[in-house]
Amino acid sequence: MRDGWTGRNRCNLINFLVYCPKGTVFLKSVDASHASKTADLLFRLFTEVVLYVGIENIVHIVIDNIVNYVAAGRLLEKEFPNLFWSPCAAHxxxxxxxxxxxxxxxxxxxxxxxxxxxxxxxxxxxxxxxxxxxxxxxxxxxxxxxxxxxxxxxxxxxxxxxxxxxxxxxxxxxxxxxxxxxxxxxxxxxxxxxxxxxxxxxxxxxxxxxxxxxxxxxxxxxxxxxxxxxxxxQLKRNLYAAGYWLNPHCFFNVDEFEKHKFTTSGLLDVIEKYAYADPDLLDKLTSEMRIYKNAELDFGRSAAIRERSKVMLGIISLS
Structure with a gap:
């Protein structure tokens, strides 16, 4: 994740953070006060971070909505075909x-x-x-x-x-x-x-x-x-569609999912992109997709079925 910050002395910092299951971790800051933040410069900075963290450890990069950042995001996707990027949803x-x-x-x-x-x-x-x-x-x-x-x-x-x-x-x-x-x-x-x-x-x-x-x-x-x-x-992204499809609270709610079946196409796009040029990985992912869809193996356990209605239920009530 990228976050910009300007100090009282007009110092312009670009902060890089990593979000993982254990929480958010600060990675490093870059002082960009004396440089024009062109798409090429941002692309180089992001590339350094991607290579440092390891492309195999990254699923998603979150950046700003500004034009130069969007252009840098597209360059990143071109350089790393199985990488996803999107603007910050909160922004x-x-x-x-x-x-x-x-x-x-x-x-x-x-x-x-x-x-x-x-x-x-x-x-x-x-x-x-x-x-x-x-x-x-x-x-x-x-x-x-x-x-x-x-x-x-x-x-x-x-x-x-x-x-x-x-x-x-x-x-x-x-x-x-x-x-x-x-x-x-x-x-x-x-x-x-x-x-x-x-x-x-x-x-x-x-x-x-x-x-x-x-x-x-x-x-x-x-x-x-x-x-x-x-x-x-800005936010109509296949990765979010995949998140919806793979959320048991959403997918196994038959009446609701019927309205959003189009997310299946988004999930397949994500799987194909993530398994870029690796047919064995593609086969494995589509096989696991089928197991999840049919609630087979551990997905069919009574405990897993009960959890479908409990996942983050408190934060999605909008009525």
Whole structure:
């Protein structure tokens, strides 16, 4: 995983980290302050890391959504044919929220919410009264840096609406964005890997948005268009489709999987890419795919069947 960081002295660092079953490990930092971060330079840096870690130990490289990083990712795939890369899912969800935040009706409401919180926290007596009537529950203040914060602040204000007597317009915005914020929390979690839940959570969020606004589809359409565009351009990856297919919670839910059978094609693409030029490995992977699909051997044990409904169940509730 690649993460950029700029210090107070304008030092521009590129950090490289490795995520594995035991957690996230810092690998190294590169000072890129005095270099133009072209696709070729990034490609060379990424290649050094890949060779150091070992191509046989890497499945997926996560990088930024910026054009030069995307170009570097494509060069990496060309150099290492069985390697996968994708933009950061959390960053993509944040960009969806940023785009939604630019819609005119959202701008007005977020601005109103910011004025309310600014007034409350800048005046002692109103702040004292607010804390008294909300039983000392705070209102999260909007911030310009993390786009989700604005919508979390609206949720906080709405939760205290009886005490504050304010903001009807924020109801609709919260009904929309709280679902996307939950997706962000899933993909940005450091506790458990969430790759196998990205497809499910994003589609559940879209479905729930449509259900909540089924009587007023024009209100939800701009936000859905934004999400569809970002999804198609940045996150619609075969690796995430494979994660969905190989997630027993999703695959063995017959009614749900029926809607997403197209992920089978994504899984096959991943298997063929990963087994690049190795027919024996391809045969082994497709054989294990069949064993999993038919719940044979250990996949058919009662303990394995019970676990299907328990895997990370708490983080995917969007209703």
């Amino acid at each position: 993509c969800i944040n960009l969806m929220l940023q785009d939604i935040g630019k819609l005119a009706e959202v701008v007005d409401t977020v601005s109103h919410a910011a004025n309310i919180t600014k007034y409350l926290y800048n005046h002692c007596h109103p702040l004292f009264l607010m804390r008294q009537y909300t039983y000392r529950k705070e209102i999260l203040r909007s911030a310009p840096t993390r786009f989700a914060i604005n919508f979390i602040a609206l949720q906080s204000i709405l939760a205290q609406k009886d005490a504050l007597r304010s903001l009807k317009q924020c109801v609709d915005i919260v009904k929309l964005t709280e679902l996307l914020v939950r997706v962000l929390r899933v993909v940005d979690s450091e506790d458990k890997p969430a790759m196998s839940f990205l497809y499910q959570t994003i589609f559940k969020a879209i479905h729930e948005m449509e259900r909540r606004f089924q009587r007023n589809k024009t209100k939800v359409k701009p936000s859905l268009d934004i999400m569809d565009s970002r999804w198609d351009l």
